[in-house]
Amino acid sequence: MTENTFPVYKVDAIVTFFRTEVLTGQEAKHFTKNDLAPSPKPDAVQRLYMRILQLLYRFKPECHYMVPFSENIQHPQLHEWPTAVMSVYLRMRQFLRMCYVYDFSLNDLLAPKVKRTVTILSGIMNYLHFRKQRLDMTMGHQERFREDMDKLQAYSRGTKDAQKKMDKLTTIPPEQQAEARELDSALSDLQTNTMHQYQEVNAINENIAEWKTEMAEKSQKLTQLKVDVATLKENIGKLKSQIVESPEEMKIQMEKMKENVKNIKLAIETADERLVGLQSNVQGVTHSEADIQLIFKLLQDLQSSMNKTQQHQVE
Numbered sequence: 340m341t342e343n344t345f346p347v348y349k350v351d352a353i354v355t356f357f358r359t360e361v362l363t364g365q366e367a368k369h370f371t372k373n374d375l376a377p378s379p380k381p382d383a384v385q386r387l388y389m390r391i392l393q394l395l396y397r398f399k400p401e402c403h404y405m406v407p408f409s410e411n412i413q414h415p416q417l418h419e420w421p422t423a424v425m426s427v428y429l430r431m432r433q434f435l436r437m438c439y440v441y442d443f444s445l446n447d448l449l450a451p452k453v454k455r456t457v458t459i460l461s462g463i464m465n466y467l468h469f470r471k472q473r474l475d476m477t478m479g480h481q482e483r484f485r486e487d488m489d490k491l492q493a494y495s496r497g498t499k500d501a502q503k504k505m506d507k508l509t510t511i512p513p514e515q516q517a518e519a520r521e522l523d524s525a526l527s528d529l530q531t532n533t534m535h536q537y538q539e540v541n542a543i544n545e546n547i548a549e550w551k552t553e554m555a556e557k558s559q560k561l562t563q564l565k566v567d568v569a570t571l572k573e574n575i576g577k578l579k580s581q582i583v584e585s586p587e588e589m590k591i592q593m594e595k596m597k598e599n600v601k602n603i604k605l606a607i608e609t610a611d612e613r614l615v616g617l618q619s620n621v622q623g624v625t626h627s628e629a630d631i632q633l634i635f636k637l638l639q640d641l642q643s644s645m646n647k648t649q650q651h652q653v654e
Contacts, residue, residue, distance in 0.1 A: 344439050345465035350376050353460050360467060361390050375460075379451040388427050388448070391463060395434065395470075402426075424448055438462035508653070515652060522652075526645055533638050540631050547624045554617045561610050568603055 348356075350372055358367045366386070374383035389400040428445050435443045440462045447455055511519055575596070 345462050347458055347461045348464060350457060353457065353464060356464050356467075357387060357460070360471075361387070361394055366390070375456060376453050379453060379456045381449060381451060384451050384456060385424070385427060385448055387460075388431055392427070392430055392434065396430075398430070435459065435462065438466040511653075519649070519652065522645065522649060526642070529638065529642060529645070533635070533642075536631065536635060536638070540628070540635075543624060543627060543631075547621065547628075550617055550620060550624075554614065554621075557610055557613060561607065564603065564606065568600075571599075 354370065354372050354375065358370055362370050370383065370387070374380050386400070392398045393400060424445075428443075428448055431448075432443050435441070438459075440459055443459065447459065
C-alpha cells in the first residue's frame, strides 16, 4: 500500500464519484462521507463492494447470500451472513488484482480502516475511469464499424445495380441481333471492297510512275536529237564554206540530208504523238485518281455512318 501506481483521491471526491457512477436511487442519497470517515461502516463498505461487483460482473447482491444446498449442512440460515461476506471477499480479491491492489484481506470487510479503505476505493475509482474511457473508445469503434458496414452494403448494392445495367447495355436484344449480323456482314464487305480499291489505286499509281519515267526518258532522247540536228546543221554550214563539191554529189548529199531530216521529223512527230498519248493517259489517270479519292471519301463517310448507327443501336 505504500507504493501505489494510481492516485489516492480525497474522501469527498470518492463519495461524489460512487454516488454518481455506481450507486443509484436511495443508496446514492444515503451514502455520505460519514460512511467512510472518520471510521468506515462495515455494512456501507460491504454494500458498496456488492454494487461495484454488480456493475462490473452483473452479480446481484442477493446472489451473495445464496447457500449451496447440501445434506450435511444443518441450519443453513445460520450460514447466510458469513456466506455473503466470504463471497464478497473472494470476488473482491479476484477483482482488485486488476486495480493493482494485492493485499486485500478479510479484515477490510469486517473492520475496515480509513486509510486502507480510501486507498482501495481510489484504486477501484481509477480502474472505473479507465474502464469508462475504454468503453467510450469501444463504442466509437463500434459506431464507425456500423457506419462502414452501412457504406459497404450501400456500395455493394450500387455495384450490383451497375453490373445489372452494364449487362443490360452490353446485351443485344434478340430482335436486333439479326440486324446487327447484317450490319457486321455489310461492314466486312465494305472493308473488303475498300482493300480492293486500295490495291487498284496502288497499281494505277505504279503505272503512272512507270509512264512518267518513260516520258522523261523520251523527252531526254528528243532533246538529245534536237541537239544533234543543230550540231549537224552547224557542221553542214562549215563544210559548205570549206568544201566545193560537184553538183551531183551535192544533190546526193542533199537528198540524204533531206531523208535524214524527214526521218528526224518523222521521229519527232512520232515522239510528239507518243507524248500527246502519254499526256492524255496521265490526264485520264489523274481523273481516275480523283474519282478514286471521291469514292474512298464516300466509303469513309459510309463507314463512319455505319459506326454511328451501330453505336446508337448498342445504346
